Amino acid sequence: TDTGSQKDRVVSEEEWLKKWEMGNIGFHKERGHPLLQKYLDVLVNGRSGLRIFFPLCGKAVEMKWLADMGHSIFGVEISEQALKEFFVEHGLSYCEEPVPEISGAKKLQSTSGNISLYCCSIYDLSSSIVGKFDGVWDRGALVAVNPCDRQRYGSLMITLMEKNSSYLLVTVSYDPSKHKGPPFYVPESEIKSLFG
Ligand code: SAH
16 A cells, blocks of 8 residues: 555644644544453553553543553643643542653643653653553554654654563554545554564
8 A cells, every 4th residue: 555645744743732722633532442441451461550651642531441440540642731631521630740851841640649641742751751661552642643753653662661561552544545644554564663
């Protein structure tokens, strides 16, 4: 399939912020993703109290779901509006603090302490700031990354993973010559080359 037409496409951070402001967020789903329910056992793999990462998290309801199962949730998102809506819509109180290592970044943390959402670009994070994760739920994340940034995203994600971590990735299969994305079309061969 021809992915050439998407290769040079860039969605800027400003465009994402605008989508949130305009309520143009068709990607957000009110109900938990059926594939997370289906593959929850693969993610958790009999372990408890995991550190689970949601890259490009938006206000994904699955964060609340996994937190309620006793896991510690970490997310990153450039839209502060999205993060605030997450806490408000789930009736969770939270506090805000700056992230000393990243200029302009904020951490919004539930008062109960088990949900920590970083408001900054994912490319500003590193394991020295957020630690490493036992699990990753990547839905609307790799497929939202600009194709020119995929390599950087993949390498960063690998550095954020613990040795025995599980990574659930959702991609979207469609004819990339008919839609400019996002979500972008990420062929299986590219996933193999990014993550091995
Ligand atoms: N994973 C979420 C949101 C998917 S949409 C879900 O399943 O609903 C992609 C999100 O990534 C948007 O909310 C956008 O604001 C955010 N985003 C885009 N570029 C980003 C970046 N560089 N760092 C962090 N968040 C980013």
